[in-house]
Amino acid sequence: xxxxxxxxxxxxxxxxxxxxxLPGFGLTLGYTMLYLSLLVLIPLSxxxxxxxxxxxxxxxDVVTDRRVLAALRLSFGASLMAASINIIFGLVVAWVxxxxxxxxxxLVDASVDLPFALPTAVAGIALTALYAPTGWLGAxxxxxxxxxxxxxxxxxxxxxxxxxxxxVRTLQPVLEDLDNEVEQAAATLGASGLQAFxxxxxxxxxxxxxxxxxxxxxxxxxxxxxxIFIAGNMPMKSEIAPxxxxxxxxxxxxxxxxxxxxxMLVASFAIMLAINALQHFALTRHGGx
Amino acid sequence: xxxxxxxxxxxxxxxxxFTGPAARAAGVKLLNVSYDPTREFYExxxxxxxxxxxxxxxxxxxxxxxxxxxxxxxxSVIDGLEADVVTLALAYDIDAxxxxxxxxxxxxxxxxxxxxxxxxSTIVFLVRKGNPKNIRDWGDLARPGIAVITPSPKTSGxxxxxxxxxxxxxxxxxxxxxxxxxxxVKKLYHNVPVLDSGARGATVTFVERGIGDVLLAWENEAxxxxxxxxxxxxxxxxxxxxxxxxxxxxxxxxxxxxxxxxKVAEEYLRYxxxxxxxxxxxxxxxxxxxxxxxxxxxxxxxxxPRLVTIDGVFGGWAKAQATHFADHGTxxxxxxx
Numbered sequence: 001x002x003x004x005x006x007x008x009x010x011x012x013x014x015x016x017x018x019x020x021x022l023p024g025f026g027l028t029l030g031y032t033m034l035y036l037s038l039l040v041l042i043p044l045s046x047x048x049x050x051x052x053x054x055x056x057x058x059x060x061d062v063v064t065d066r067r068v069l070a071a072l073r074l075s076f077g078a079s080l081m082a083a084s085i086n087i088i089f090g091l092v093v094a095w096v097x098x099x100x101x102x103x104x105x106x107l108v109d110a111s112v113d114l115p116f117a118l119p120t121a122v123a124g125i126a127l128t129a130l131y132a133p134t135g136w137l138g139a140x141x142x143x144x145x146x147x148x149x150x151x152x153x154x155x156x157x158x159x160x161x162x163x164x165x166x167x168v169r170t171l172q173p174v175l176e177d178l179d180n181e182v183e184q185a186a187a188t189l190g191a192s193g194l195q196a197f198x199x200x201x202x203x204x205x206x207x208x209x210x211x212x213x214x215x216x217x218x219x220x221x222x223x224x225x226x227x228i229f230i231a232g233n234m235p236m237k238s239e240i241a242p243x244x245x246x247x248x249x250x251x252x253x254x255x256x257x258x259x260x261x262x263x264m265l266v267a268s269f270a271i272m273l274a275i276n277a278l279q280h281f282a283l284t285r286h287g288g289x
Numbered sequence: 290x291x292x293x294x295x296x297x298x299x300x301x302x303x304x305x306x307f308t309g310p311a312a313r314a315a316g317v318k319l320l321n322v323s324y325d326p327t328r329e330f331y332e333x334x335x336x337x338x339x340x341x342x343x344x345x346x347x348x349x350x351x352x353x354x355x356x357x358x359x360x361x362x363x364x365s366v367i368d369g370l371e372a373d374v375v376t377l378a379l380a381y382d383i384d385a386x387x388x389x390x391x392x393x394x395x396x397x398x399x400x401x402x403x404x405x406x407x408x409x410s411t412i413v414f415l416v417r418k419g420n421p422k423n424i425r426d427w428g429d430l431a432r433p434g435i436a437v438i439t440p441s442p443k444t445s446g447x448x449x450x451x452x453x454x455x456x457x458x459x460x461x462x463x464x465x466x467x468x469x470x471x472x473x474v475k476k477l478y479h480n481v482p483v484l485d486s487g488a489r490g491a492t493v494t495f496v497e498r499g500i501g502d503v504l505l506a507w508e509n510e511a512x513x514x515x516x517x518x519x520x521x522x523x524x525x526x527x528x529x530x531x532x533x534x535x536x537x538x539x540x541x542x543x544x545x546x547x548x549x550x551x552k553v554a555e556e557y558l559r560y561x562x563x564x565x566x567x568x569x570x571x572x573x574x575x576x577x578x579x580x581x582x583x584x585x586x587x588x589x590x591x592x593x594p595r596l597v598t599i600d601g602v603f604g605g606w607a608k609a610q611a612t613h614f615a616d617h618g619t620x621x622x623x624x625x626x
Contacts, residue, residue, distance in 0.1 A: 067621070134500065150482060228486050228490070232482070250360040250444050250446070252360075252364070252388075
């Protein structure tokens, strides 16, 4: 997404403010600020204000509670795992969809979007039915000694499911832009297949991979509907942070619920910033290609 | 994404409500904010009440329903959902309207007969057909090798009754005290393989997933599950002791005064206590308060030798909530906090 804009800047390194063909900077910026304020900034600042509704002491007690910490660790850990799995297998899926013709390709392509389209609760129930100890896959896996449903592994499965389209859909356009002449050129210069992939293709894909990772991760951290059925929800073991927020709300502890939300927000924001920095680094390093 | 879709349907429903023929007819509208399993009951009751109100006053009343988890529904009303009446799963959630929102007076539960609870239910066991694990009473639930399905009392209002019933049984054993009750409940919850967040989730886990040997359920939901999923798959077991689950009702004073609907809203709740209202109650497997109607339907309810109340054993909801379900309460202690 950021690639074309950055490429233009790099193409015109001397021109600080490029002449614009279409006017309207003031109007669009004004609209952007209003839109972002109404939809994002004001609701989020309400969360911050409410989290201190019962004072700093309560806020601190809530966010340092052992059970809350365990849930946060689980939510962020499982989300990072799921996003990592997705960048590997999402890349494979995107690669196959872009590079090779095969029967029913359109159908396969469309099915990638299903996790987007499905109500998350339906996804959760379907996954649980499949992976439960009595389910079709769950029974087989259990006989191999792997329990999926009602364990943290089940949470990772659900989060991987909902994150897949983010990675595939961010990679696809970039892969389409990447001519296979590039690999051929690498091959004529004596690179092996692995070398061509690692040294030529992967660097070009890094920014998109990171974007896909960030989107899948962000979606996973806040996910509730699909996880709640497969997680088992045992305190300290398989209880995700969004469930604890709901639990606090059930006790009308608005301050406690928003305190957990604030910690999640700040942590997510920090991770997103780090990913953006990495992306910037990847772009400046390989952007001049 | 699902929330967005939800709002879309809500918006569409509102458009339908405001442009439909009902809006043009001269009449009053009521919004009854209720919890999940009362959907079918209030559908039938609303029709009966509308007919009764028309014959009594000549006015047309149309009643809209909103259903969801009991706690979530209470929060919606506190946050501004303009409910005229609330009919929730436990008094604690209606108490919140008084303590958090100041929408109703603190003594709301004294305004209608029977603790403002026109119908009750109780906690029973749903087991697989033929009761293969021979589960007869609460003590069996703590046996090793028994898997018990019940939602988390932290997130499910209805499941708090399950927990309290187990506790009350343990207290009533010879030599029972708070410590022995906590030990028993701890053993019971160690037999719970999945803590679903709501009652419907737990029913799905037990019925569809086939997980667990016994489901702790409200009597009316146990009967509904059997009725809807076809008889012959499950048996209902009556324990020796259970708790009277009291889902109370209240007018939301601040809203009915703003809408000018106090009279019809109060009558809507009072009619629940009438013979006709109680008859509909019984048809939907809730236990009627009216002795005559109860006697008529006695055969459809399981016989539980001893029924206790939350006021009798736990000193009311505020106390039970603080002792058992608040953060670091007994339920949290069970899981090692």
